[in-house]
Amino acid sequence: RMSEEHLYMLFKKQDQVVSYKENMRGGQGTIMLNELMPKELLNGKSRLFSTITIEPGCSIGFHTHEKECEIFYVIEGTLIYNENNDNEYTINVGDSVLNENMSGHSVRNESNCKAVILALILLA
Numbered sequence: 380r381m382s383e384e385h386l387y388m389l390f391k392k393q394d395q396v397v398s399y400k401e402n403m404r405g406g407q408g409t410i411m412l413n414e415l416m417p418k419e420l421l422n423g424k425s426r427l428f429s430t431i432t433i434e435p436g437c438s439i440g441f442h443t444h445e446k447e448c449e450i451f452y453v454i455e456g457t458l459i460y461n462e463n464n465d466n467e468y469t470i471n472v473g474d475s476v477l478n479e480n481m482s483g484h485s486v487r488n489e490s491n492c493k494a495v496i497l498a499l500i501l502l503a
Contacts, residue, residue, distance in 0.1 A: 390416055405440030406485065427500040433458065438487030444478055449500045451476040451486070456494025461485040 396414040403410045411432040418426050426447065433439070433456075441464060451460070452475045460468045460476055463483050470476060470486075478484045480503040488494045 388420060390420070403439045404442040404485070406438035406487070408434060408437030410437060410439060423502070425499060425501050427498060429498050430454065431496050431498050433486065433488045433494045433496070435488050435491050435493065439485055441483055441485040443481065443483035444500070445481060446503050447500050448480050448503055449478045449484075449498060451478075452497040454495040454497055456488065456492050457490045458494045458496070459487050459489055461487075 400410045413430045416428045460470045
């Protein structure tokens with residue numbers, strides 16, 4: 380909904396779209412995406428602004444971003460972040476990761492608790 384002044388747009392929780400992806404990008408298990416803002420409202424600068432829930436034992440498989448970059452911010456839990464199949468890092472609550480244009484990554488949950496990240500994909 381747009382305000383009367385059209386300076387901001389309110390997108391209520393009940394209007395957000397939740398979807399589930401099986402074996403996302405070749406990963407394991409089911410990943411839940413909660414679209415915080417529809418792509419159409421991101422002014423052609425982004426294609427995703429979402430929380431992503433990764434349950435224990437689940438993962439998003441390795442993939443490369445072309446003509447875009449992705450930012451993760453860990454809201455809950457702990458994940459293993461794979462950077463270009465070269466390095467792996469443990470990322471925890473409050474950590475941010477930038478995956479640059481033309482680089483690849485994957486993420487997996489090896490803990491006993493769910494993990495939630497805020498993900499933003501910006502077009503390069």
